[in-house]
Amino acid sequence: MPIEITMPRLSDTMEEGTLLHWYKKVGDVISSGDVLADIETDKATMELQSFDDGIFSEIIVQEGEKVGVGKVIALLTEEDESPAPEVSEPEPAPIKQDHEQGMTISPIARRLADEYKIDVHNIQGSGPSGRVIKRDILQVVDTTKETSSAAATTQPDEIIQPLVSEPEVVATSHPIVPIAAWRENRSEPLSNMRQIIAKKLVESKQTIPHYQVTMSFDMDPLLEMRATLNKQLASSGVKLSLNDFLVRCCALAMAEHPAFNASFGGDCIYYHGPVNVGVAIAIPEERGGGLVVGTIRDADQKSLRAISQECARLSNKAKEKGLSMEEMSDSTFTISNLGMFGVEHFTAIINPPNSAILAVGAAIEKPVVRSGELVVGHELSATLSLDHRVIDGAMAARYLKTLKDLIENPAALLV
Amino acid sequence: MSERIIEFRDALCEAMSEEMRADKKVFLLGEEVAQYNGAYKISKGMLDEFGPRRVIDTPISESGFSGMAIGAAMRGLRPIVEFMSWSFSLVAADPILNNAAKMLYMSGGQFGCPIVFRGNDGAGGQLGSTHSWCVEAMYANVPGLKIAIPYDAYDAKGLLKTAIRDDNPVFFLESERLLSITGHVPEEDYTVPFGQALIRRQGADCTIISFGRPLHFCQEAAIELAKEGIDCEIIDGRTIRPLDIETMVTSVKKTNACVVVDQSWPFASIGSEVASQIHRYCFDDLDNFVHRVHSDDVPTPYASNLEQAYLPNTRKICEAVRGATYNT
Secondary structure: OOEEEEOOOOOOOOOEEEEEEEOOOOOOEEOOOOEEEEEEOOOOEEEEEOOOOEEEEEEOOOOOOEEEOOOEEEEEEOOOOOOOHHHOOOOOOOOOOHHHHOOOEOHHHHHHHHHHOOOHHHOOOOOHHHOEOHHHHHHHHHHHHHHHHHHHHHOOOOOOOOOOOOOHHHHOOOOOOOOOOOOOOOOOOOOHHHHHHHHHHHHHHHHOOEEEEEEEEEOHHHHHHHHHHHHHHHHHOOOOOHHHHHHHHHHHHHHHOHHHHEEEOOOOEEEOOOOOEEEEEEOOHHHOOOEEEEEEOOHHHOOHHHHHHHHHHHHHHHHHOOOOHHHHOOOOEEEEEOHHHOOOOOOOOOOOOOOEEEEEEEEEEEEEEEOOEEEEEEEEEEEEEEEOOOOOHHHHHHHHHHHHHHHHOHHHHHO | OOOOEEEHHHHHHHHHHHHHHHOOOEEEEEOOOOOOOOOOOOOOOHHHHHOOOOEEEOOOOHHHHHHHHHHHHHOOOEEEEEEEEHHHHHHHHHHHHHHHOOHHHHOOOOOOOOOEEEEEOOOOOOOOHHHOOOOHHHHHOOOOOEEEOOOOHHHHHHHHHHHHHOOOOEEEEEOHHHOOOEEEOOOOOOOOOOOOOEEEEOOOOEEEEEOOOHHHHHHHHHHHHHHOOOOEEEEEOOEEEOOOHHHHHHHHHHHOOEEEEOOOOOOOOHHHHHHHHHHHHHHHHOOOOOEEEOOOOOOOOOOHHHHHHHOOOHHHHHHHHHHHOOOO
């Protein structure tokens, strides 16, 4: 008794379905669960699976036909039954189906076959038990290439449809040039210096109530004086930098405003006697990078020439072999200057136990208003970061005012 | 760069001596390491240089001196324990596995164990089955320790220095058969990092992965196989824990075939672990299952001919590569 396969109801609203494609041919051995056909419903295309085992004996509804739900579309005979008379003729050997016939193929061979769009069923595998292996696929690829190129030479006018389409990457005649060198993710252990920076600055930013106050300075008088001095003193090897002037200005202003030469002491404010200005010095990348703060001791007592010499010495030593503990300790205020990089404005993190740090930008040539006239002049913007436990806003403003008087009337720096 | 050629054993001696000069906490102990200059002359001259407090002869009591060294390591010293053979470490299995490897974990991070255990591993040549142990498979199973296996004099020194500087217990597996081989060892200070495999030979057809002494068999096999047109790539894993599976996988993705050569026994071994990971990480790139070459699954024979047949020798490696590449 043949088993009837009927058009299934694949959705609630389905009345009829179109048979799109038969996956099985008459004579195929069917196991329950095998996909027999694709059915198109009013909503979607779905697979029709067999619920029975048997031999596929008759196709009643051909591909493309539309029939109502419940109508018989094909017949199965159970395996021990004699086949229906119309299939007793010898059938052509069924196409090998790998999931049915136990065909084996190595993972890389399967991947290559997919890439080159090769039908693996036609390949006799050369591996154990006929396993299709990489070599078998590559042989097909080579043969096809030879055939198509041979054909191309004899019949140049014809368009050759290659049996094998190569993967896109191979087909490209131009080498693929990477846009940028591939960079691996990587991690590097912290140097000692970076560990200290990480620890100290997190502590500073987390425990000190920072706030910032910015002021701009007219730099023309100071730049003019600097040019004159450097010209006159060139023969004695003096070359004053803008930073040297700022160290002296800050130191003189600190002497006048003792809160800027102080530290927060928990239950007191500690006012330091000596005015020691710290200067942030960047260490070159090839020496491990990072930064240190060199200390100009008693900066308010020192001439510009002395400050300049000491700054240059500390900077060179820091970059070449590093500073001693003594050269890095006891600063009471710090200057961080990024002006040489053209930075206009930035803010810095206080270097404990200081109460303030000055972040200095570049002296930039720009349109400025002088005595009611729009002219071209040099302006520098500097930003104080302050410890509010020690210094209030008005105090910061007064300090900056003193600084401004010194910078904009630089003759006072010479005495 | 100097072109200095020295023996594997002298490279080990230099590594220990240089680290002992650099760090007073490092010291060496073991059977015959001091007055006899080492059973294999690895610690030659070290007693003279460092004195009997830092180069210590111990009684034949591995469990005792290993335990003592572990205690010293827990208190901040950095001992190097020489086992005349790793075979003898079995009597110290409790302290080295139960204490050294687990101390950091079991003390909740209070005590580390910066210690190096080193000595000869594998068949030394007719030493019989009890003295020919390959301990790597058994010990690599234990979390909390590192295992390094040098292939040549350069790595012997570089890996041992890394081992001594490491804050974890390191099992350093040497081979008696390699102690006399010579190789280029620079005079400058250098180390070889753990977990970075090295491609010892470039090839296109089959990746051979191995560690330590069997790599020399792999090199011979690669020369044989090249005559047959099979181009082998040889990867020296250098350390088993940590295992640089990335380098291995990258190579197998290129060759699509892989043979692991491991001097331990086949069951639950380094070879089975590496094979499993290769299958896991590049399944779709394999043309065949990963083939494995091991010592045979029997106690090491004493008879010379049987011992040679038992080892993961050149013949077995060639057969495995032919199998993995379908060239049988």
